[in-house]
Amino acid sequence: TVLSALADGVLTLVLNRPDKLNSFNEEMHLAFRAGLERARDDAAVRAVLITGSGRGFCAGQDLGDRDPRKGGPAPDLGRTLETFYNPNLRLIRDLEKPVVCAVNGVAAGAGANIALACDIVLAAKSARFIQAFAKIGLVPDAGGSWSLARILGEPRAKALALTAEPITAERAADWGMIWQALDDDALMPEAQTLARSLAAGPTLGLGLTKRLIQAAATNSLDAQLDMERDCQQIAGRSADYAEGVTAFLEKRKPEFRGQ
Numbered sequence: 001t002v003l004s005a006l007a008d009g010v011l012t013l014v015l016n017r018p019d020k021l022n023s024f025n026e027e028m029h030l031a032f033r034a035g036l037e038r039a040r041d042d043a044a045v046r047a048v049l050i051t052g053s054g055r056g057f058c059a060g061q062d063l064g065d066r067d068p069r070k071g072g073p074a075p076d077l078g079r080t081l082e083t084f085y086n087p088n089l090r091l092i093r094d095l096e097k098p099v100v101c102a103v104n105g106v107a108a109g110a111g112a113n114i115a116l117a118c119d120i121v122l123a124a125k126s127a128r129f130i131q132a133f134a135k136i137g138l139v140p141d142a143g144g145s146w147s148l149a150r151i152l153g154e155p156r157a158k159a160l161a162l163t164a165e166p167i168t169a170e171r172a173a174d175w176g177m178i179w180q181a182l183d184d185d186a187l188m189p190e191a192q193t194l195a196r197s198l199a200a201g202p203t204l205g206l207g208l209t210k211r212l213i214q215a216a217a218t219n220s221l222d223a224q225l226d227m228e229r230d231c232q233q234i235a236g237r238s239a240d241y242a243e244g245v246t247a248f249l250e251k252r253k254p255e256f257r258g259q
């Protein structure tokens, strides 16, 4: 349910249930988690690229999994989030390596919010982002209530979440929800080039950069200045910093090893 391949330091994870628009069932949650854990644990992985197979990116939870017409007690969705979604969201955010998301088609519900949790999001112009939850009586999850409010502010976050209206990739880019909307056939080549170039970068420094920018949301300037000091101290001792400066002085391209 998730295709995984490592090449040029990029671990590509492809959500792969195309006939269900790559919606999540338990098996796909666990396969996605295994991919993200590999990204964390395998030093050969220096960037991650997440995308979907077929015409969709991800339609959120597989709604066929819990058919209310079959009767039985109401499901405990809090438990579903705690068991399946939240660990994966935390793995993406805590990973000290860049995560690129190539949104190749519709991203709905938790599928949209998993995309928004990634570090650099590219989307095909034909893709749509839908906070589908309101249509089925749920609340935004997979970090969406947090990321939308933070990225967009209350007016747009509330309108998207309360109406479940789709927005285009171009509008998402205009609003700062994603980095770029690209022509459909340019999406994967551009995403791969970006992921490869990040994977060839100073991984330790990039990981610390991600940590700093994420911490800024809750830090005071004072706390952030302290954190920058501490991170720069670590970065300054890295082999990649020495290589970066040496390459600059020698007027050549640096060869970073990610250390």
Ligand code: LHQ
Pocket: 019, 020, 021, 023, 059, 060, 061, 062, 063, 064, 077, 080, 081, 106, 108, 109, 110, 111, 130, 132, 133, 135, 136, 138, 141
């Ligand atoms: C699907 C799905 C789907 C199953 C398309 N499930 N089959 C967390 C905690 C626990 C539980 C609940 O949820 C959550 C978080 C969430 O993510 S809640 C939000 C769940 N997602 C949605 O509500 C989106 C449902 N899907 C749609 O609204 C549409 O499919 C969209 C707008 C994404 C795409 O529309 P179309 O391009 O018109 O495609 P389609 O609707 O024809 O879908 C194609 C096929 O994929 C179709 O199957 P079929 O056998 O008829 O060809 C759909 O039934 C299936 N599919 N989403 N979430």
